[in-house]
Amino acid sequence: MSPPNSPQPMNDQDRDITATVLRERARLGNFILRRVRDQDEADDILQDVFQEFVQAYRLPAPIEQASAWLFRVARNRIIDRFRKKKELSVNETSDDPDDPDGEYRLDLVLPAPDGPEAVHARSALLAELQQALDALPANQRDVFIGHELEGLSFKEMASQSGVAVNTLLARKRYAVLYLRTRLQTIYDEFDM
Helix, strand or coil: CCCCCCCCCCCHHHHHHHHHHHHHHHHHHHHHHHHHCCHHHHHHHHHHHHHHHHHHHCCCCCCCCHHHHHHHHHHHHHHHHHHHCCCCCHHHHCCCCCCCCHHHCHHHHCCCCCCHHHHHHHHHHHHHHHHHHHHCCHHHHHHHHHHHHCCCCHHHHHHHHCCCHHHHHHHHHHHHHHHHHHHHHHHHHCCC
């Protein structure tokens, strides 16, 4: 008989959970941090994801692709976090133009390329996004592409173009609102 404070031997299920957590922790943590950009929040989300993983893994229906499952849950937690945040007005976002508002983050809308269904969804959404971008007024399209796809800050774009940061923020907001409306059908189709 084991002493009362000694660790109990792990069963196969606990070993599988531990192995998955150890294998995926760094990659999943980096995935979350790239999207959240705050270490404490990223750590909280990572802990929530692993806690949910442990609970789900112990259910009778097994998790077949643990890695894909973890990234899907992490992505959902990140989206939930941004949905809970109060939407900022354009004037409020201008206080820190280099910190992109999560609501405008393209990488949070696109499904992670995990598996053939996600690859198809991402491909269809990107094709529709290209058509929607082509339909935007040039000044809105340029700001959206500069910020989302080229990674330019609003300050950099203002310096290059001579257009005020607040104007660029407004253009980005109009572009996002248009794109959100235009892409809602395909977004709903793939239930992202």
